[in-house]
Amino acid sequence: MIKFTKSAITELEEEYVLDVLRNGSLSGDGKYTPLVYKQFEELFGIKNMLLTTSCTTALEMASILIDLKNDDEVIVPSFTFSSTANAFLLRGAKPIFCDIRKDTMNIDETLIESLITDKTKAIYTVDYAGVSCEYDAINRIAEKHGLFVIEDAAQAVGAYYNDIPCGTLTTLGCYSFHETKNYVMGEGGAIVFNSDKFIERAEIIREKGTNRRQVIQGLVDKYTWHDIGSSFLPSDLLSALLYAQMLRFDEIMSKRVNVWNTYHNILKPFEDSGKLRCPIVPNNCKHNGHMYNIILPNSDVRAKLIDEMKKKEVICYICYVPLHSSPMGRKLGYSPDACPVTEDYGERVLRLPLYADMTTENAEYVADSICEILRNL
Numbered sequence: 001m002i003k004f005t006k007s008a009i010t011e012l013e014e015e016y017v018l019d020v021l022r023n024g025s026l027s028g029d030g031k032y033t034p035l036v037y038k039q040f041e042e043l044f045g046i047k048n049m050l051l052t053t054s055c056t057t058a059l060e061m062a063s064i065l066i067d068l069k070n071d072d073e074v075i076v077p078s079f080t081f082s083s084t085a086n087a088f089l090l091r092g093a094k095p096i097f098c099d100i101r102k103d104t105m106n107i108d109e110t111l112i113e114s115l116i117t118d119k120t121k122a123i124y125t126v127d128y129a130g131v132s133c134e135y136d137a138i139n140r141i142a143e144k145h146g147l148f149v150i151e152d153a154a155q156a157v158g159a160y161y162n163d164i165p166c167g168t169l170t171t172l173g174c175y176s177f178h179e180t181k182n183y184v185m186g187e188g189g190a191i192v193f194n195s196d197k198f199i200e201r202a203e204i205i206r207e208k209g210t211n212r213r214q215v216i217q218g219l220v221d222k223y224t225w226h227d228i229g230s231s232f233l234p235s236d237l238l239s240a241l242l243y244a245q246m247l248r249f250d251e252i253m254s255k256r257v258n259v260w261n262t263y264h265n266i267l268k269p270f271e272d273s274g275k276l277r278c279p280i281v282p283n284n285c286k287h288n289g290h291m292y293n294i295i296l297p298n299s300d301v302r303a304k305l306i307d308e309m310k311k312k313e314v315i316c317y318i319c320y321v322p323l324h325s326s327p328m329g330r331k332l333g334y335s336p337d338a339c340p341v342t343e344d345y346g347e348r349v350l351r352l353p354l355y356a357d358m359t360t361e362n363a364e365y366v367a368d369s370i371c372e373i374l375r376n377l
């Protein structure tokens with residue numbers, strides 16, 4: 001059986017987690033959390049970030065930090081995970097769904113301006129499949145209209161736009177280290193700051209609304225309640241796991257990209273058959289091997305391919321049910337035809353198994369099986 005995803009865990013991860021169990025403090029912001037920050041600074045030049053319990057909570061923190069309120073509007077792609085929208089719905093803000101580009105399936109920057117009203121406060125973007133959105137255009141629009149841009153870079157750790165790391169391209173960036181992402185801590189995430197503006201308040205929000213972090217930093221000797229907040233910081237056990245993963249950054253990246261390339265070398269030539277479309281990565285974007293997805297002619301072909309692949313012991317998954325046409329989207333009153341490209345692609349995208357320790361032979365078997373099945377459909 002070829003699994004869909006699998007974390008790349010070695011003795012290094014075991015060693016650091018055991019070190020915390022034996023010697024360290026189990027709660028947040030212990031020995032390993034600053035080591036993770038140092039790794040991100042070395043790899044991406046990130047000066048300020050905070051580890052969180054997930055990308056979901058990082059997005060929630062971002063929504064608190066930009067002071068979203070009742071009736072504010074947020075422009076967001078519908079082709080994403082529920083967390084991107086829940087983050088600001090929890091503040092009372094309203095999603096205005098924007099359709100996606102046909103190539104990258106990222107938010108279509110040419111449609112954003114037509115959705116801006118007096119109530120618009122922010123644009124939430126998603127770097128789908130570890131391929132960046134078109135941030136030159138998006139940031140220009142945001143600046144012109146005085147909007148915040150929040151980057152859901154859950155899938156984009158190690159991806160680049162014009163040689164700038166994803167997660168650092170906007171007001172605030174959010175990463176995921178969930179088990180299914182490239183670098184894992186089981187459940188975890190981070191919020192990345194691209195100016196000093198939000199850091200002090202973010203540290204308080206992340207610590208249940210208290211200035212506890214200033215005690216840890218030795219700046220004050222007791223802490224009290226200063227703001228709203230929650231418990232958004234992860235146990236140092238999980239930071240230890242992530243530290244090992246980030247030390248293995250290049251190794252994990254190159255293994256994933258190798259699987260991605262193996263798929264592409266077999267499936268791209270098969271594109272001429274008209275039976276599938278391969279991922280498109282614009283020249284100014286560097287992907288991180290997070291996901292290999294194919295677009296099939298229609299939902300019937302997709303369903304048949306999933307079934308036939310299962311018979312060959314390969315698990316493939318559909319990606320997103322578009323948010324605007326999901327049960328919650330309907331409840332909020334969105335019409336299914338609000339985003340036609342999203343609606344169409346939502347029925348036709350298929351994700352192939354991809355993880356660092358997948359062998360080249362297995363990747364070849366998956367890609368060859370897809371060609372064989374589609375040839376006979």
Ligand SMILES: *Cc1c(COP(=O)(O)O)cnc(C)c1O
Binds near residue numbers: 083152154176
């Ligand atoms: C995985 C994912 C999330 C959620 O990440 P968690 O760390 O599990 O909260 C949010 N947005 C996108 C686009 C994702 O892929």
